[in-house]
Amino acid sequence: MNRSAHIGAPSHAFTAYGWQHGYLADALQAWTEDLAMTEPQATHFGYVHEGAARLQHNGHAWMLHAGQYFCVPGRFTLSARSSRGVIMRRAGWRGLFMIGGPVEHKGRLRYIDQCSDTTLVQPVRRGDPCLNLLYFPAGVFQTAHTHPSDRLGLVLSGRGTCVARNAGADARIALEAGMIFCIHANGRHHFATDRGDEMRVLAYHPDSDCGPADDDHPMINRTIVDGVSARNLAAIRTTGDTTLERS
Template sequence: MSESGESHAPVNAFSAYAWQHGALSDAFSAWTDDVSAGAPGTTHFGYVHDGAVRLESDGRAWTVHAGQYFCVPGRFALRARNSRGVLMEHGGWRGLFMIGGPVEHKGRLRYIDRCSDTTLIQPVRRGDPCLNLLYFPPGVVQTAHTHPSDRLGLVLSGHGTCIARNGDDDERIALEPGMIFCIHAEGRHYFSTDRGDELRVLAYHPDSDCGPTDDDHAMINRTIVDGVSARNLASIRTRDDATLERS
């Protein structure tokens, strides 16, 4: 019961999706066949789980193999070549085109409870979406936690368990390679692995609270005029006008 006296249904923390071609949720889809998607003002993040896919965009084409990921703004097509993978759509934002990978085995940044992560696709500006690798070593029991927005995920390898507050009760969900899932915003959950198992997960975040800004980025901070960073020299700073690229 809230302070206003209204009752609210419990938040379901975890949803799993079967492998099928097409939309899985509003922002999440999978492919097992050819895809034509995208529109001006949208950006898609993608990951190739099996096989290889031909990515076509803006009159050019690239072959993207299993274990690789990509970010493509606007319209694009995928020629599946007996592959399968996942797509995450972000509307009202234009990302930077990129193809990366293959994904490393472990993360490079410390996370929580001995886990680690790597930001595979960085926020272009602070607040932008990002794509991440999460690594869970053997014998981990995470601290229960929530996230302020959805986390769209794919189990890359290994085995583990998600203990998720679905409704009023905690549910134990076995995590297997190739499993597609969503941790819903504000859903209480944690991950665990047995002593002989490790777990690797691809996780898409639709937002962030880190990344560069006009007043804080590597180029402006490390441009020095007579010992003073250009960050602190308003007289020479580029003013905001129509020539700047905006996402």
């Protein structure tokens, strides 16, 4: 496996990767040919960047086309069929099976500096990983910022620039469709686009600080007993461990 020595290194904010089949970093890999994922306790988030691929899981099969994404817990196989794409791995966590897309052009949620975001795969529980679409309109110059954990990404379309603090100095990295990258935890960076160029990016987050929780989700909040939400009625709340999906 070709694993990056930069993952987790605080002095290095940004690493770009080429289209090499197999692992590019500990939680990131690309495919250009058939592959099989064999870990029963891992979940993989993926995206078809070009072509079409056949996904097989638990005795079922689906054809996925460019622009589609997936979340698959446990074992699966992917028949590349002249496609290429990326996969992000979360070990020791069991997500919900999902196939979606093709992704929309712009995000549905406001982000920063006129950028927008759509959470494509939502956290199953608060704190769980998620997969996102980021949209950068033309003429954006983001505020410099950091993230508390690694961000694994793929430029879906368009072009732009990432200014990242690498080895103590700001480096300007040209971004274009098909670039695979990692923004390392706490690495200072920002994105920019020229006036005539917009850009779309797929971004995997290994954690989150939002999403449903046992005391805050649509079912419990909107169950009303004599005018009171069941969220506030401890006597009728379900108790015990309900996290079987994580086993």
